[in-house]
Amino acid sequence: MPATGDTFCGEAGTGPLRSNDFAMDSVAPTDRAVLEALARKDDDMFAWIVTTHEQWARTLALRILGDLEEAEDAVQDAFLQLWQTGVATKWKGSFRTLIATLVTRRSLDRARKRRIRSLFSPRPAAAHDEPPVVVRIDNDQRRGMLRDGIMKLPERQRAALLLFHYEDMTLKDGAEAMNLSPKAFESLLIRARKALKTIVGDKR
Amino acid sequence: MKPNDSFDQELRDALESLPEAPRNEAFAPDVVDLVEEKPVSHDPLRLPPLRIAGLTALGFTGGLLVAGAVFSQPVNASKPAAQTTVAGADLLAMDSIEIAWLAFPNPSTRER
Numbered sequence: 001m002p003a004t005g006d007t008f009c010g011e012a013g014t015g016p017l018r019s020n021d022f023a024m025d026s027v028a029p030t031d032r033a034v035l036e037a038l039a040r041k042d043d044d045m046f047a048w049i050v051t052t053h054e055q056w057a058r059t060l061a062l063r064i065l066g067d068l069e070e071a072e073d074a075v076q077d078a079f080l081q082l083w084q085t086g087v088a089t090k091w092k093g094s095f096r097t098l099i100a101t102l103v104t105r106r107s108l109d110r111a112r113k114r115r116i117r118s119l120f121s122p123r124p125a126a127a128h129d130e131p132p133v134v135v136r137i138d139n140d141q142r143r144g145m146l147r148d149g150i151m152k153l154p155e156r157q158r159a160a161l162l163l164f165h166y167e168d169m170t171l172k173d174g175a176e177a178m179n180l181s182p183k184a185f186e187s188l189l190i191r192a193r194k195a196l197k198t199i200v201g202d203k204r
Numbered sequence: 205m206k207p208n209d210s211f212d213q214e215l216r217d218a219l220e221s222l223p224e225a226p227r228n229e230a231f232a233p234d235v236v237d238l239v240e241e242k243p244v245s246h247d248p249l250r251l252p253p254l255r256i257a258g259l260t261a262l263g264f265t266g267g268l269l270v271a272g273a274v275f276s277q278p279v280n281a282s283k284p285a286a287q288t289t290v291a292g293a294d295l296l297a298m299d300s301i302e303i304a305w306l307a308f309p310n311p312s313t314r315e316r
Contacts, residue, residue: 046239051232058225068225079235146218165212166219196215 031095038088050079053096057103060167064107064159065114066151074110078102093173100167101177104159108178111155142200149199157192164189 037045054075061071081102082088091098150158163174175185
């Protein structure tokens with residue numbers, strides 16, 4: 001699970017990208033130092049950020065979109081936005097939350113475009129429309145069903161679950177990441193959880 | 205959110221077990237190269253084709269609206285010609301009968 005807090009919380013360096021890359025000290029730079037470096041367009045720091053964060057960012061996008069190629073495009077867009085716009089200078093939260101926010105927004109943009117494209121190439125009804133089959137299942141099966149169920153949720157509901165339950169964002173941060181009000185974000189979460197409980201036959 | 209610890213834990217486990225993105229050693233260098241090759245640019249020629257088409261359509265529609273607003277001014281003889289925005293647009297201030305009279309003057313009134 002990712003840590004959150006004041007300090008920079010990505011994985012420790014995954015190896016230098018180039019010889020003149022940002023020098024990784026034993027102590028990782030603080031979020032403030034990273035944001036300030038981005039504000040003054042420090043390209044060595046940017047290279048370090050991309051190298052350090054791309055793996056989990058691509059995983060987050062992949063889990064939202066369910067498609068690796070689209071996920072990588074979304075993450076690339078997010079990093080370019082981080083560099084080209086002044087978004088880092090205005091950011092008050094943790095740096096990881098900023099990247100998760102940009103990745104989530106770009107992923108949902110792509111999901112929206114994909115939905116529009118799919119209007120012109122109709123597919124068979126999604127499996128989650130089928131009534132759930134309630135059977136006695138063990139924990140592994142239950143986890144597998146939950147996992148399948150998560151991947152069958154609409155992208156927005158899946159993104160809300162990932163931000164809240166996996167990235168450990170607060171309702172406020174999650175809502176901001178998805179451009180929603182906290183109430184709407186909470187409602188999205190409740191709908192997602194309800195759908196998943198139905199899938200695993202949970203009466204709680 | 206109502207607390208539901210056991211379901212929360214199951215959900216968290218399921219989310220953690222979702223597939224991870226495979227390693228892609230070329231990804232980070234590609235993104236960094238992209239930034240170095242493509243500085244921020246506001247060159248309109250770099251706009252994507254859809255955006256150019258949209259802006260063109262917007263400009264065309266705006267032009268039509270302006271043209272419509274100018275040329276659909278009600279022809280009103282009482283309106284001072286000075287209020288019209290088109291130079292030499294005195295004709296606009298005349299009604300169609302006056303214009304027809306100019307073009308085909310009535311012989312009975314010509315001598316007056």
